[in-house]
Amino acid sequence: MTDPILSVRGITKSFGGLKASNDITLDLHPGEIHALIGPNGAGKSTLIKQIAGGLSPDSGSVHFNGRDVTHMSTAARARLGMGRTFQISSLAMDYTVLQNAVLGALGHRGDIFRFFTPVMKDKALLASAQHALEQVGLEDFSTFRTADLSHGQRRQLEVAVALTLEPKAFLMDEPMAGLGAEGSQRLIGFLDGLRHKAPILLVEHDMDAVFALADRISVLVYGEIVATGNADEIRANPEVRRAYLGEEDAA
Numbered sequence: 001m002t003d004p005i006l007s008v009r010g011i012t013k014s015f016g017g018l019k020a021s022n023d024i025t026l027d028l029h030p031g032e033i034h035a036l037i038g039p040n041g042a043g044k045s046t047l048i049k050q051i052a053g054g055l056s057p058d059s060g061s062v063h064f065n066g067r068d069v070t071h072m073s074t075a076a077r078a079r080l081g082m083g084r085t086f087q088i089s090s091l092a093m094d095y096t097v098l099q100n101a102v103l104g105a106l107g108h109r110g111d112i113f114r115f116f117t118p119v120m121k122d123k124a125l126l127a128s129a130q131h132a133l134e135q136v137g138l139e140d141f142s143t144f145r146t147a148d149l150s151h152g153q154r155r156q157l158e159v160a161v162a163l164t165l166e167p168k169a170f171l172m173d174e175p176m177a178g179l180g181a182e183g184s185q186r187l188i189g190f191l192d193g194l195r196h197k198a199p200i201l202l203v204e205h206d207m208d209a210v211f212a213l214a215d216r217i218s219v220l221v222y223g224e225i226v227a228t229g230n231a232d233e234i235r236a237n238p239e240v241r242r243a244y245l246g247e248e249d250a251a
């Protein structure tokens, strides 16, 4: 098997007496969608934050693209190619779709507060923004106000903003949240193709999406990974059914 792009080893994190992450080890390989599921409060977002850099683990390590990033800032990890979409939208609603994509590309270049107007004439930034919009299928919407996009299109725009950095992998925390059935279907189709550009560690509540997309699924319960496997293995795992799917009769 190829080397993992992301490798989490023995991550532990306590909040007071609560072990939100308890010795978590997982990998993300090129080309795969690895879903992370578990009940509310299991510690999914806490784990994603430690991988992305917003939160420091008490112990354990995170390696990304061959480098130890455990003590690097979020910005440094992003520059190394760790792409991320957020549970809360970070888009500027009054700006156009293209402006948001350009701002994303600019932010990754590290000079976000400089001269907005000239930036919209910066050919390299514009090309990178337009390319990202094409990749998510939003090129015909570039002049739309972001507020006028559907919920699903905004999610796609968030991915486009992340794509301007040419990420080597994605972390996504509940990208389907708030989408209707049609929006979810479209996003599922989109993520399905995205995995070949950049593998995805996907936290998602929507089990239809998880079972449709994931090459592997890890189940987190009370801060611990209780099982990792493909969809069939996870469906059949008695511990998972008991702990997570809420079945009494799993034997």
Ligand code: ADP
Residues within 6 Å of the ligand: 015, 018, 020, 038, 039, 040, 041, 042, 043, 044, 045, 046, 047
């Ligand atoms: P999930 O994303 O799986 O729903 P979280 O990672 O958000 O779960 O939370 C895991 C547990 O850690 C919960 O019990 C939550 O209340 C607790 N928790 C998360 N962040 C903090 C924090 N900053 N301080 C104290 N407790 C926290």
Ligand code: MG
Residues within 6 Å of the ligand: 044, 045, 046
């Ligand atoms: Mg969460």
